[in-house]
Amino acid sequence: MIYQQLINGLMLGASYALIAIGYTLIFGVLKLLYFAHGEVFMVGAFVGLYLVILGGANIYVALLGAMIACAMLGVIAVYVSVRPVAKNRPLAPLISTIGLTIVLQNLAVYIFGGQQVGFPETVKQELYNFGPITVSSVQIFILAIATTLMVVLWLFIEHTKMGRAIRATAENHETAALLGVNVNRVVLITFMIGSGIAGVAGVLDGIKNSGISPFIGLGAAVKGLIVMLLGGLGNVPGAMVAGLLLGMIEILSAAYIGTTERDFFSFMILILILLYRPTGLFGTRMTEER
Amino acid sequence: MLDGLLDGYTRSLLIFAGINVIAAYSFYAPFKTGQVSLGQAGFMAVGAYASAVLTQKFGMPFAVALIFGGVVAGSIGVVVGFPALRIKGIYLLLLTLGFAEIISVIALSWDYVGGAQGFRNISFNPFTLEYVIGVIVVLLVFFARLERSSLGRAMDSIHQDETAAEVMGIDVVRIKLLAFGFGAGIAGLAGALYAHHATYMDSTTFSIMLAVEILMFVVVGGGSTYWGPLFGAAVLNAIPEFLRALREWLELVPVEWTNFYPVNRAYDFLHDFLDFENAKRLIAFGVILIVMMILRPDGLLTRDSLRWLRLPRWKVRHA
Incomplete structure (x- = not known):
């Protein structure tokens, strides 16, 4: 039984991790709590859904389409709610991205309606038995996509020139600019990557829950924030591990304690981390408080 | 008192707008010391549930329950405020958000206060x-007096630079805690008033979106003066009603004036545009928020604009 629950936790955790990676990347380079990230996730799910329903696309095309659409949305977000906003007021960019959150969520309600929409079966449902545990093809598919994305991203950040520029910008804007990094471009690319990954996470979430609604963004945003803190602000591998950890904790507490108490545990973790380990479980390079 | 003057709809509208004003002041109090809270909806929930338990389960009169709701929320505010003293900025934002979510989970799972079915049949307060x-008048007088008092100035100085304030001999811990607890207490009052007007609530009534709206009232109105929260909440509550009234006037235009080609298109467009259901209202709010942050990040009313307007103020003694 416990192995089965751990597999389920891994599944949930993988989507948390994908959302938190975007958060933590963006927080890293901008020191900005980017509230609209959950809505990007929701938009990704809808783009994927419409590509499948209207375009008759297969799931890989839907994933790619959602990724590209969300990356573009990330660029729009930078130009609308980050760049023009006053820099000398710490609250201003936070509030403008809250504004963007409200706009995106309600545009989705306006266009798609406030109800839950079913997600068609795009991955053939088969069950495999490994001794005592049962794994479905959908679960394997989601885990495979999530793992691939995380590995590619990790390689990108650690081993490419752009990845190094992102790390340098996260460390210190001025120094990075002095060393010849185009900080504005780095910020833009970070938003594109983070938003693209959130888009994929949205589609995966649609496949997993076989239904999406315009309101899934807020919950995803909050869970992503918890994971970001748990992993350490700006710490990408930390976010990956912390996502899996939170997924397991939630599934285990839902299985052995109760489904309503599940959120109680995640928010208690949030508060305890904030009070006793603000650097997260795996440390952070961020020292500045805002 | 006001029965003869207002019909039920206007009355209800004014009540919800007024509760929003009170909630906006509950955000303003800790904000005056630089603490940004996304947990005010959670404190509203505490006040609402505490007061409703008192009137429904113990048969107490509303006035007692109102004060009880405020006191309970205020005490919990102090309890939450203690650990919150250690952290700032986005950490505090997340802490208060987590607190509000925990309150909502408790409301959902505690059957004594209705659990998943919600708290029903709360006695209606006419x-x-x-x-x-x-309450709004008391708050306005209080914050007007506060702005020119030594406590108010101490709060402003903490907002601007905490370290400098501490060096000047200001008891930063005590004042921040006071402001946080006081704000929570005001939120409790707003919650108690809400509960006994709506007569029903559940764990989703006081959501994150409500906390965000409360924040928005202060940000749009202006967080640097005590008129800001009142102004922001009033304006944002009035906009949809104003547009609705415009639409009704538009419908009074005789049909024969508009039923030929170019005018009818324009008429239909305008008519649809003013149809302000919730999603459109919130989209407009979001756009306002972004535009505000670009053009007037300090809110509509600032100290400078007040000086220009010469709004009533308690006498200033310049040092």
């Missing part, structure tokens, strides 16, 4: 509007 106006 004088909510009078209470709301009374």
Whole structure:
């Protein structure tokens, strides 16, 4: 039984991790709590859904389409709610991205309606038995996509020139600019990557829950924030591990304690981390408080 | 008192707008010391549930329950405020957000207060509007006095630079805690008033989106003066009603004036545009928020604009 629950936790955790990676990347380079990230996730799910329903696309095309659409949305977000906003007021960019959150969520309600929409079966449902545990093809598919994305991203950040520029910008804007990094471009690319990954996470979430609604963004945003803190602000591998950890904790507490108490545990973790380990479980390079 | 003057709809509208004004002041109090809270909806929930338990389960009169709701929320505010003293900025934002979510989970799972079915049949208070106006007047007088007092100036100085304030001999811990607890208490009052007007609530009534709206009232109105929260909440509550009234006037235009080609298109467009259901209202709010942050990040009313307007103020003694 416990192995089965751990597999389920891994599944949930993988989507948390994908959302938190975007958060933590963006927080890293901008020191900005980017509230609209959950809505990007929701938009990704809808783009994927419409590509499948209207375009008759297969799931890989839907994933790619959602990724590209969300990356573009990330660029729009930078130009609308980050760049023009006053820099000398710490609250201003936070509030403008809250504004963007409200706009995106309600545009989705306006266009798609406030109800839950079913997600068609795009991955053939088969069950495999490994001794005592049962794994479905959908679960394997989601885990495979999530793992691939995380590995590619990790390689990108650690081993490419752009990845190094992102790390340098996260460390210190001025120094990075002095060393010849185009900080504005780095910020833009970070938003594109983070938003693209959130888009994929949205589609995966649609496949997993076989239904999406315009309101899934807020919950995803909050869970992503918890994971970001748990992993350490700006710490990408930390976010990956912390996502899996939170997924397991939630599934285990839902299985052995109760489904309503599940959120109680995640928010208690949030508060305890904030009070006793603000650097997260795996440390952070961020020292500045805002 | 106000029964003869207002129909039920206007009355209800004013009550909800007034409760929003009170909630905006609950955000303003800790914000005056630089603490940004996304947990005010959670404190509203505490006040609402505490007061409703008192009136429903113990048969207490509303006035007692209102004060009880405020006191309970205020005490919990101090309890939450203690650990919150250690952290700032986005950490505090997340802490208060987590607190509000925990309150909502408790409301969902505690059957004594209705659990998943929600808290039903709370006794209706027919004088909510009078209470709301009374509370707003008290708050306005209080914050007007505070702005020119030594405590108010101490709060402003903490907002601007905490270290400098501490060096000047200001008891930063005590004042921040006071402001946080006081804000929570005001939120509790707003919650108690809400509960006894709506007569029903559940764990989703006081959501994150409500906390965000409360923040928005202060940000749009202006967080640097005590008129800001009142102004922001009033304006944002009035906009949809104003557009609705415009639409009704538009419908009074005789049909024969508009039923030929170019005019009818324009008429239909305008008519649709003013149809302000919730999603459109919130989209407009979001756009306002972004535009505000670009053009007037300090809010509509700032100290400078007040000086220009010469709004009533308590006498200033320049040092």
